[in-house]
Amino acid sequence: MKSKFVGITMGDPAGIGPEISLKSIEKKEEYKKSVLIYGSYDILSYYHTLLKLTTPLVQIDSVADFQEGKINVISVVDLQVGRDIEIGQVSPVAGDAAYQYVERAIADALKGDISVVTTAPLNKEALHKGGHNFAGHTEIFAALTKTKSYTMMLWSDRISVVHVSTHCSLREACDMATKERVLECVHLADNAMKKLGKTMPKIAVAGLNPHSGEAGIFGREEIDEIEPAVKQAQQEGLNVTGPVPPDTVFLKAYNGTYDVVVAMYHDQGHIPMKMVAFDSGVNVTLGLPIIRTSVDHGTAFDIAGQGIANEESMLYAVDLGKQFAEG
Incomplete structure (x- = not known):
């Protein structure tokens, strides 16, 4: 008990x-x-x-x-x-x-x-x-x-965010946005939202680069790492979308399109959370x-x-x- x-x-x-x-x-x-x-x-x-x-x-x-x-x-x-x-x-x-x-x-x-x-x-x-x-x-x-397998989630009654990386330099964060780590965080996000009552959580995976790389013009992380992780998660039956351009994904989540966003680094996830839920946000360690x-x-x-x-x-x-x- x-x-x-x-x-x-x-x-x-x-x-x-x-x-x-x-x-x-x-x-x-x-x-x-x-x-x-x-x-x-x-x-x-x-x-x-x-x-x-x-x-x-x-x-x-x-x-x-x-x-x-x-x-x-x-x-x-x-x-x-x-x-x-x-x-x-x-x-x-x-x-x-x-x-x-x-x-x-x-x-x-x-x-x-x-x-x-x-x-x-x-x-x-x-x-x-x-x-x-x-x-x-x-x-x-x-x-x-x-x-070994864990991540930080910020939860509020309006948006929730899971982070691929948190307490590291921005340069290091770019290197941590690998297919394996993104997929791991998608699973952690899915499990967490199910525990909170979402039977089929709607998960968005944010891009790393401006415009999610704009077909490789602004960076290839989306093509080489993030998109393959999203496709594998979809094949496993998860309700996941991405990479979604990071300048719009949080607004969509705030308006109810997604239940949780997988952010690529600390400030990408923390800034929108603290804008909308500074006094009501909760930090959860998943895994x-x-x-x-x-x-x-x-x-x-x-x-x-x-x-x-x-x-x-x-x-x-x-x-x-x-x-x-x-x-």
């Missing part, structure tokens, strides 16, 4: 992660029955007082100790504001702590104690200074779950043996500690994780 619990990792303790984690559980009564936080209890206690929250905060040792009606915290690292970290400041201590929260949550998910890990944002500079040389959450989850969702924004050091962070993306991330768990 699947666990009913969702574990939120509170992200970089110097950012807005602690605040939005607390606000989310405070806001929804059903979260007080099944959502807990992996983080630092004293940091969360500081914010609990700052935000004047009414739901009691309680520290527990394991998921088995969960207390309904409260904000439950598995305190992974002992930290205090002012003593160990400064709000809004990059530090190796905060970066290492953010990694440890994720590491513990993944371990609990692999054991089956929780069904979903939902992550608040970490700071990549702090992560690296803390000794963890990962490009981001996606790569941490892949490494700690020993997953893992566990479910991982995340907010689709950063640590926002500039507003951390002010009590004004918006928790909407966290609410969407937790709810989407639950939907995947039920799918």
